[in-house]
Amino acid sequence: MFSSNENKTDISFGKINSSYWVIFGKSLCWLLLGAALGFAFFYFFKDLSVLLINKFKFLQGIFGIREYQEGIGFASVLLMIVIGNLLSTAAYFALGYLRALIPIAVLTGFFVVVLMAAGTVRHQSAVPMEVVFLLSGETLYRVFAVTTGEHFHKNRIKKRWVLISSLTAVLIMFAGTAIYEMLQIFG
Structure with a gap:
C-alpha cells in the first residue's frame, strides 16, 4: 500500500543534512548573522564595546587577535601563534x-x-587591510574546523576521506595564516 519512495526521500534528506558542504554553508550563514549582530551592537553601543574590549582583553586571544610588543623574538612569536591558534582550532573542532x-x-x-571595530576606536586608525585578510583567513579555517567536527559527529568514520581532506585543508589554511602573520610582524 505504501510505496518505498517515502523512505528514500527521508534518507536522502538525511544525507543532504549530513553533507560537509551543507554543514559548511549553515556554519557560514550563522557566522554572517553573528557578524551582522556584532556590527549592529558596535553601531549602537560603541562606547560600551570599547570599554568591554579594554576590560576583557583576554577575549582577543580566544579569537586569534594579539598585539605584538617590540622586542619579542622570532621563535617566541612563532610559538605563541602556533600554540594559540592550534588550541583554539582544536577547541572549534571539539x-x-x-x-x-x-x-x-x-x-x-x-x-x-x-x-x-573597537580596535579602530582604541587605536584611532582604520584597520589595515592586512589585518582584515589575516582575521578573515583565521575565521575561515575555524569555520572549516567547526564544520569538520560536526560532520565527524554526524558521519563518524563512514566518510574517512572527507575527514582527512577537511583536516588537511584546515591545517594548510592554519599554516598559511601563521606564515602570513609572521610576515606581517617581521616583514
Whole structure:
C-alpha cells in the first residue's frame, strides 16, 4: 500500500543534512548573522564595546587577535601563534563535534566584528587591510574546523576521506595564516 519512495526521500534528506558542504554553508550563514549582530551592537553601543574590549582583553586571544610588543623574538612569536591558534582550532573542532555549531558560529562572527571595530576606536586608525585578510583567513579555517567536527559527529568514520581532506585543508589554511602573520610582524 505504501510505496518505498517515502523512505528514500527521508534518507536522502538525511544525507543532504549530513553533507560537509551543507554543514559548511549553515556554519557560514550563522557566522554572517553573528557578524551582522556584532556590527549592529558596535553601531549602537560603541562606547560600551570599547570599554568591554579594554576590560576583557583576554577575549582577543580566544579569537586569534594579539598585539605584538617590540622586542619579542622570532621563535617566541612563532610559538605563541602556533600554540594559540592550534588550541583554539582544536577547541572549534571539539565544539563542532559536540554539536555547538550554531552558537559558536554566531559568537565568533559577533566578537570578530566587535573586536575589529573597537580596535579602530582604541587605536584611532582604520584597520589595515592586512589585518582584515589575516582575521578573515583565521575565521575561515575555524569555520572549516567547526564544520569538520560536526560532520565527524554526524558521519563518524563512514566518510574517512572527507575527514582527512577537511583536516588537511584546515591545517594548510592554519599554516598559511601563521606564515602570513609572521610576515606581517617581521616583514
